[in-house]
Amino acid sequence: MRKVFEVELNSPDCDAYATLILPALPHAMLDALERLGLAEGQLPGWRITRAYGDRNPFSLSRMEGALPELNALALRLTQLNETELAIVDGLAIMAREWGGPSIPITQAIDMTYSTDCCHIIEEAADDQTLGRFCAENGFVLEAESLSDEAFALLDFERIGRQFRQNERGVFTRGGYVQRREELKQASKNLDFTLQKPDYAILAELPDGSRVKLPTPLGKTVVEEPARCVDCTAPALNGLTAMRSTLDQLAFRLAELEVDGELTKYKAVLAATGCDDIAQALTLADGLDQYAFDPEPREPDEVASGHLKELLPEEELTVLLPNVVLYRYGQAVMEQSGGKLTRYGYVQPAAGPVQDMVREQTQAEGMSFA
Numbered sequence: 406m407r408k409v410f411e412v413e414l415n416s417p418d419c420d421a422y423a424t425l426i427l428p429a430l431p432h433a434m435l436d437a438l439e440r441l442g443l444a445e446g447q448l449p450g451w452r453i454t455r456a457y458g459d460r461n462p463f464s465l466s467r468m469e470g471a472l473p474e475l476n477a478l479a480l481r482l483t484q485l486n487e488t489e490l491a492i493v494d495g496l497a498i499m500a501r502e503w504g505g506p507s508i509p510i511t512q513a514i515d516m517t518y519s520t521d522c523c524h525i526i527e528e529a530a531d532d533q534t535l536g537r538f539c540a541e542n543g544f545v546l547e548a549e550s551l552s553d554e555a556f557a558l559l560d561f562e563r564i565g566r567q568f569r570q571n572e573r574g575v576f577t578r579g580g581y582v583q584r585r586e587e588l589k590q591a592s593k594n595l596d597f598t599l600q601k602p603d604y605a606i607l608a609e610l611p612d613g614s615r616v617k618l619p620t621p622l623g624k625t626v627v628e629e630p631a632r633c634v635d636c637t638a639p640a641l642n643g644l645t646a647m648r649s650t651l652d653q654l655a656f657r658l659a660e661l662e663v664d665g666e667l668t669k670y671k672a673v674l675a676a677t678g679c680d681d682i683a684q685a686l687t688l689a690d691g692l693d694q695y696a697f698d699p700e701p702r703e704p705d706e707v708a709s710g711h712l713k714e715l716l717p718e719e720e721l722t723v724l725l726p727n728v729v730l731y732r733y734g735q736a737v738m739e740q741s742g743g744k745l746t747r748y749g750y751v752q753p754a755a756g757p758v759q760d761m762v763r764e765q766t767q768a769e770g771m772s773f774a
Contacts, residue, residue, distance in 0.1 A: 491579020704734030
């Protein structure tokens with residue numbers, strides 16, 4: 406799927422931040438909200454930090470609305486061809502000229518569904534070329550009876566400017582755009598509710614079709630390569646394995662979610678840099694060998710937690726103001742082999758994280774990257 410926006414998300418209740426690429430599939434979206442520590446139904450603040458491609462009609466435009474609406478807009482933009490994108494570009498320019506610098510996202514969505522409400526002249530790049538096009542195609546009645554010599558003397562720039570001003574059209578990188586009808590109110594019929602999908606893994610097959618995993622019990626699994634597209638553990642997105650292996654992992658992910666260990670699993674994936682489905686299955690079966698704390702996100706928080714375990718409260722009160730917690734936290738992590746992730750702090754029961762995973766994978770005959 407083509408990338409459209411990179412957005413920085415923030416929690417309205419704390420200083421937590423997360424980055425997300427749009428359009429995002431459901432699990433990727435829900436994972437970002439989880440990393441921000443948002444309650445169910447709570448939505449983050451956002452700002453566009455990057456717009457991909459040079460044919461994005463909205464680029465870094467100021468837009469107003471909720472994250473699910475922005476995601477719906479990004480998805481719709483991936484479905485448009487170059488001519489349609491040029492028309493939407495024109496509609497966005499008109500909106501900024503007539504309505505101010507900020508565009509409601511629902512209005513932007515309506516634009517993407519209203520390309521047939523506009524007319525585009527792709528060869529018209531300025532008033533000069535627009536005027537010539539109009540004169541050559543019968544839109545200037547006075548020019549029809551002129552000789553070639555007289556026709557060449559016409560002030561095409563003035564003609565084009567008059568047409569543009571009368572039609573309230575605009576020039577874009579894709580040509581001249583004129584709106585003929587009011588925008589369709591398509592956004593009113595769309596559901597922007599964030600919903601948990603009915604799969605642990607959405608897999609893409611060699612023919613481009615997609616299947617939901619785990620496979621319902623009693624249904625045969627066709628053995629073929631499959632790529633993870635949207636997973637409850639987004640670190641696995643993009644990885645490929647045989648469909649039966651992905652199906653097995655999907656069952657384990659569903660079990661981890663029921664057991665309340667999915668966040669811990671995602672943290673372990675991040676800490677180990679897992680980039681292989683077989684290794685991901687090994688980690689899923691060995692979570693009891695890791696300790697996980699969702700609270701620490703910085704070394705100084707690791708230090709504080711470590712000292713609280715070692716010292717009584719009265720000694721801790723005296724010590725904390727006199728310790729460089731950040732450096733102490735780094736030392737604790739280095740000694741224990743612990744790692745900070747976007748989900749919290751992971752620490753192995755014995756030995757550094759990387760060594761533990763290497764031992765596990767080698768024991769099962771798998772390589773560790």
